[in-house]
Amino acid sequence: MTLTAGVVAVQGDVSEHADAVRRAGEACGRETEVVEVRTAGTVPDCDALLMPGGESTTISRLLWSEGIAEEIVDHVEAGKPVLATCAGLIVAAADAGDDRVRNLGAVDVTVERNAFGRQKDSFEAPLDVSGLDDPFPAVFIRAPVIADVGDDVEVLAEWDGRPVAVRDGPVVGTSFHPELTPDARLHDLALFEAMDGATHSEDREEPTPDR
Ligand code: GLN
Numbered sequence: 001m002t003l004t005a006g007v008v009a010v011q012g013d014v015s016e017h018a019d020a021v022r023r024a025g026e027a028c029g030r031e032t033e034v035v036e037v038r039t040a041g042t043v044p045d046c047d048a049l050l051m052p053g054g055e056s057t058t059i060s061r062l063l064w065s066e067g068i069a070e071e072i073v074d075h076v077e078a079g080k081p082v083l084a085t086c087a088g089l090i091v092a093a094a095d096a097g098d099d100r101v102r103n104l105g106a107v108d109v110t111v112e113r114n115a116f117g118r119q120k121d122s123f124e125a126p127l128d129v130s131g132l133d134d135p136f137p138a139v140f141i142r143a144p145v146i147a148d149v150g151d152d153v154e155v156l157a158e159w160d161g162r163p164v165a166v167r168d169g170p171v172v173g174t175s176f177h178p179e180l181t182p183d184a185r186l187h188d189l190a191l192f193e194a195m196d197g198a199t200h201s202e203d204r205e206e207p208t209p210d211r
Pocket residue numbers: 052053054055056057085086087088090113114141142143144
């Protein structure tokens with residue numbers, strides 16, 4: 001079965017996510033069609049969604065004005081996987097503590113925008129992620145901190161004692177940018193493994209990082 005992955009493409013790092021999901025698909029032998037989500041009507045045809053980083057105030061404004069926001073909420077309520085990264089996570093969160101961001105409430109976390117930015121605007125860190133055998137090279141760019149997590153949210157990774165990757169039902173959210181490294185394991189974890197419960201079995205091979 002071909003997986004249709006929609007990359008929310010109203011603003012932000014769209015092509016990097018499209019490439020990463022293709023690589024993750026190839027690594028686990030799944031045919032993947034990538035579509036860009038710019039208007040309403042595309043999300044209902046998607047099996048999985050990617051919400052890229054960029055500028056959360058702009059992304060949320062366009063998602064609501066285009067009528068895409070409600071479709072993403074429906075997608076999540078239907079239990080279909082989403083990977084939301086950086087600004088994508090800020091928009092998907094329950095609360096971003098900023099009136100200019102209208103949240104989707106798809107991930108039960110509270111975030112603080114640019115909270116890692118005060119120390120350093122961007123940095124890379126090897127991150128232990130629950131479900132991955134080896135550390136993941138995480139690129140943080142003016143990243144949000146996940147300040148609070150709801151009861152049903154699983155923390156997948158922490159940096160500096162704070163959650164930076166979480167799972168809430170079908171949604172995986174990261175403060176960092178997994179699409180900016182050649183390593184597609186997080187796309188695999190969030191989208192392909194989630195799509196196919198059977199793939200959690202012992203005999204499934206984790207895609208080898210291509211680096
Ligand atoms: N600082 C951005 C925001 O708050 C997010 C940065 C990113 O996605 N790399 O929207």
